[in-house]
Amino acid sequence: MMFVDDHHFLAEVLASRLDGMNHDTTVIDVEQDILAQIQAHGSEGLVVLDLQLGENNPAGEEFIEPLLGLGFHVLVLSGVTDNHAFARCLELGAVGVLEKTADFQSLISLIDGCLKGESVPPGGSERARMARELDEYRRLLAQSRRPFEALSPKEQLVLERIMTGNSAAEISAEMFVSLATVRTQIKSVTRKLNVTSQLQAVALAHHVGWQPDASAHGSKPEPESPPRLRQSNANNRSPRVRR
Incomplete structure (x- = not known):
């Protein structure tokens, strides 16, 4: 033995x-x-x-x-x-x-x-x-994890970053998206989990042993395109040729 x-x-x-x-x-x-x-x-x-x-x-x-x-x-x-x-x-x-x-x-x-x-x-x-x-x-644990199923892949990534201690600004830089986008996703996470702050969202995730789906890591966030400058009609006109 x-x-x-x-x-x-x-x-x-x-x-x-x-x-x-x-x-x-x-x-x-x-x-x-x-x-x-x-x-x-x-x-x-x-x-x-x-x-x-x-x-x-x-x-x-x-x-x-x-x-x-x-x-x-x-x-x-x-x-x-x-x-x-x-x-x-x-x-x-x-x-x-x-x-x-x-x-x-x-x-x-x-x-x-x-x-x-x-x-x-x-x-x-x-x-x-x-x-x-x-x-x-197991039944109660599955029930408490159910709200997390409503999170989109990008929201799961954001929550995972928050759980590891990243700030919204750090997540923004890492995911190549605007700070406003990250804050919107954080608000969506708290709303879907029925909590009032990201700290409560993190505490709940730890309590139920939540981990992001494989699909979340498979979805690489695309960098946001910079806004296009609108050209005036005058600039779009073809130059006149004097004769």
């Missing part, structure tokens, strides 16, 4: 205890290529996986499907209580979820039992409840 955890000390202590119970354990270095190390140690067995693996790695749950594809079972061991994340892990195929706040001996017993084929938390009714709550969360 293998431990994938950025808290190296805890992983080493758990591994050492389980080694003493006749289990062959390995602690993966999360600073190196995680999947490559796991594949180098075999093609089956149990991987005890943390959900937070440091700034340089994706979230732990993103490793579940690749690990299952390699033939491993995955047991989540997390220091953060997030029932929606736990439900997603179970949905992806994790055999169970344990919390690091549990008693140390309980963790050892549960991991040992999992290696012997015993069931691990959560139980059936708890899993069903977590799945229902995840479905409801």
Whole structure:
């Protein structure tokens, strides 16, 4: 079995205890290529996986499907209580979820039992409840994201720039459009999102985890043409030739 955890000390202590119970354990270095190390140690067995693996790695749950594809079972061991994340892990195929706040001996017993084929938390009714709550969360999240569907590709780009801290003037220069055009688009964004300021628009976008559509990045804003000078009729007349 293998431990994938950025808290190296805890992983080493758990591994050492389980080694003493006749289990062959390995602690993966999360600073190196995680999947490559796991594949180098075999093609089956149990991987005890943390959900937070440091700034340089994706979230732990993103490793579940690749690990299952390699033939491993995955047991989540997390220091953060997030029932929606736990439900997603179970949905992806994790055999169970344990919390690091549990008693140390309980963790050892549960991991040992999992290696012997015993069931691990959560139980059936708890899993069903977590799945229902995840479905409801997703429904509410989709509902809160619906107003963003009304944004045009250019409005999405403007909102994305505002979210990264760009001012209207900076967006104007970057997109090669007038400042008045950018301000008009910002007003349109706030109106469509039913908020009263661009700060509220940014807060709402962060709250629902909004990201611009691929179509927004595919639409490159064209520079605005400078206004044409209107020539007078006198200037348009052909010069008379004196005879």
